[in-house]
Amino acid sequence: MRIFLTPILTGTAFAAALAGGGFAQSVAPAPQPAPVPVADPLPTTRALFDSYVAAGKMPGIVGAFGIGDGATMFIASGRIATDANAPAAGPDSLWRVYSMTKPITAMAAMILIEDGKMSLDQPISDFLPAFKTMRVQLNENTIDSRPATKPITVRNLLTHTAGLGYNIITKGPLLELYNQKGINPAQVNVALEAVSRKTRPATLQEFANTVAGVPLIADPGTKWSYSIGLDVMGAVIEKASGMRFDAFVQQRIFDPLKMRSSYWTVPQDAAGRLVSEYAFAPSGSLVPLDPGATSVYLNPPSFPYGGAGLVMSANDYDRFLHMLQNEGELDGVRIMKTETAKLAMSDLLPPGVMFGALPGGTGGTMNLRMGFGAGGSVILADAEDSMGAGTYGWGGAAGTIAFVNPVKKIRGTVMVNYFPGEKWPVRAETTRALQADLARYRK
Numbered sequence: 296m297r298i299f300l301t302p303i304l305t306g307t308a309f310a311a312a313l314a315g316g317g318f319a320q321s322v323a324p325a326p327q328p329a330p331v332p333v334a335d336p337l338p339t340t341r342a343l344f345d346s347y348v349a350a351g352k353m354p355g356i357v358g359a360f361g362i363g364d365g366a367t368m369f370i371a372s373g374r375i376a377t378d379a380n381a382p383a384a385g386p387d388s389l390w391r392v393y394s395m396t397k398p399i400t401a402m403a404a405m406i407l408i409e410d411g412k413m414s415l416d417q418p419i420s421d422f423l424p425a426f427k428t429m430r431v432q433l434n435e436n437t438i439d440s441r442p443a444t445k446p447i448t449v450r451n452l453l454t455h456t457a458g459l460g461y462n463i464i465t466k467g468p469l470l471e472l473y474n475q476k477g478i479n480p481a482q483v484n485v486a487l488e489a490v491s492r493k494t495r496p497a498t499l500q501e502f503a504n505t506v507a508g509v510p511l512i513a514d515p516g517t518k519w520s521y522s523i524g525l526d527v528m529g530a531v532i533e534k535a536s537g538m539r540f541d542a543f544v545q546q547r548i549f550d551p552l553k554m555r556s557s558y559w560t561v562p563q564d565a566a567g568r569l570v571s572e573y574a575f576a577p578s579g580s581l582v583p584l585d586p587g588a589t590s591v592y593l594n595p596p597s598f599p600y601g602g603a604g605l606v607m608s609a610n611d612y613d614r615f616l617h618m619l620q621n622e623g624e625l626d627g628v629r630i631m632k633t634e635t636a637k638l639a640m641s642d643l644l645p646p647g648v649m650f651g652a653l654p655g656g657t658g659g660t661m662n663l664r665m666g667f668g669a670g671g672s673v674i675l676a677d678a679e680d681s682m683g684a685g686t687y688g689w690g691g692a693a694g695t696i697a698f699v700n701p702v703k704k705i706r707g708t709v710m711v712n713y714f715p716g717e718k719w720p721v722r723a724e725t726t727r728a729l730q731a732d733l734a735r736y737r738k
Contacts, residue, residue: 303460328428339730341370348373351721355384355692359613359708360729361620367613376555376571377581386610387556389569391585391592393481393603393691397525399615400601401453401670402639403544404528408449409635411453412434415453415643419527422534423500431458433509440510447515452524452531453582453669454643458511459522463692469510476505480526481603482596483574483587485686492597499540499598502554503530516645525670529601541599549611556608559599561592564623569593569606572693572712584714603692616699616706619687629658633721640687640701642666642673680728682707692716696725705733 330500336340338359344356347663354590355373373382373387382388407413411424420427426447430440443458451457462473475477477494480502494616496502506527529540536543541559549557561569569587576582585591618625621637631639643666650665650672665674671689674681682705688698699706708724 310471310624312552323517326408334634336368337370337729337732339731340725341372342727343371343724344370347719347721351581353711353713354381354573355567356390356721357384357386357388357390357609357710358725359386359609360614361617362733363704364621367617369609373621375568375572376587381571382567384570384710387564387568387608388710389556389558389561389606389608389693390695390712391570391572391693392510392605392607392612392695393693393708395689395691395695395697396601396603396605397670398672398687398689398697399544399548399605400457400525400528400532401668402451402619402655403532403540403548403617404415404449405639405669406547406631407532409536409631413449413531415450416448418448419452420446422531423507423527425598426502427523429458429507429515430510431514432469432512433649435467435469437511438472445515447530449528450643450645451515452528453649454645454667455519455522455524456516456645456648457522457524457527458513458515458518458520458526459524459730460509460512461519461522464521465512469512472509476509478502478506478509478523479619480523480598480600482591485591486559488591495597498595499530499533499737502598506709517648519644519648519657519667521651524601524604526600529599532601538635539599540601542597548615548630550616551630552625554607554611554614557611558592558615559604560595561590561595561606565591566590568608572710572714574714575718581713590638599687607691611699612708613706615698617701618690620701620706622701638702639669640671640673640685640699641668642675643668683727690722694718696723 326365327524347353347356353375354377358370359367361367367384371385373384375384406535419589429443431443447457460469462479472730479491479495484490496505532543533540569590571583571587572585574584594682616628622633623629625633650667666673666675668687676682682698682700683703685699687701690696694711694713696709
């Protein structure tokens with residue numbers, strides 16, 4: 296186990312107390328001097344992570360936790376692969392974040408709303424004409440359809456209320472149609488990608504146009520259902536910004552936040568930091584699913600997937616969350632206005648729509664009182680199993696977790712890479728462990 300503390304901003308007495316322990320180390324990708332060990336600021340969380348690796352539940356795990364503008368606390372245990380000679384996992388290891396891509400895509404959309412390039416309740420057909428006349432599936436046993444009663448709006452895409460499906464939850468004839476048309480904006484490994492490429496549209500705009508030709512599961516704005524909405528949003532962002540979707544994210548989010556380890560395609564000079572991804576065999580043992588050395592993420596995807604396409608380090612995702620915690624600003628650089636950030640992390644569900652139950656493999660979180668903001672869930676009431684009302688965040692299918700509470704000024708990222716992501720209750724156990732550690736500082 297290694298504990299790292301990275302200076303972000305200094306000043307508060309509480310942050311100083313937390314920063315009294317750990318390893319002082321820069322988290323830039325370049326090699327740094329050896330860390331100097333000091334006291335442990337999060338012993339309960341550290342012990343939990345160590346226990347996961349010791350029990351063989353995962354080869355490695357990294358957490359990034361921050362309070363206010365104090366030092367980010369990184370807790371790392373294990374290695375980036377099961378190989379005994381694999382590098383140790385750390386703040387700069389690269390992880391497939393899958394659906395934790397969605398909040399980043401959503402914030403790119405919010406930036407364009409702030410820029411006046413689009414509005415929250417604007418029909419997406421203004422940017423993607425193929426969505427002008429949508430149809431709705433009569434029931435899940437047929438692809439027969441009727442005209443939709445409402446247009447799909449930007450809000451609908453951000454909140455999974457557009458009536459779009461998802462091949463991880465859609466069933467019956469509609470799922471067959473999705474598969475036939477290659478509506479599968481994600482990649483898992485080289486073998487599966489070779490099959491997916493046979494039907495998947497070659498560009499983001501072609502993908503969006505294909506989606507527009509398939510029936511919806513419900514009228515827009517009437518039902519919450521996990522979907523490819525943020526992938527379609529990538530196509531909207533391209534049209535509204537006049538730039539490639541990935542280039543816009545790079546220019547308006549990654550570059551100003553100095554997120555230098557966030558990739559749609561992992562470059563060769565960073566390949567040695569890419570973790571191996573595993574699946575669990577029936578026996579419970581870990582089986583390589585996408586080895587880091589031969590990963591599908593070393594080659595360009597069909598197009599940048601706004602719903603599940605990024606590989607990122609714990610350090611980079613922490614910087615993104617820190618910006619949200621500060622309501623749009625980090626290190627003196629403003630990404631979006633305070634009011635835009637607050638709006639993005641508020642409950643944006645259309646009137647009368649409730650946040651629905653989550654299927655397995657989504658990486659999300661549930662609570663007794665939940666809403667949904669721009670690309671992520673929003674906790675509406677304090678509860679023991681969460682970081683409190685106002686917490687915004689989401690997770691990834693391979694077990695990754697991200698949350699930020701701008702009211703309490705706390706944030707957290709947990710990186711693992713195995714399927715199914717719900718194999719172990721990492722979210723709930725990390726929340727309890729972190730709460731126990733933080734309680735020591737409130738006494």
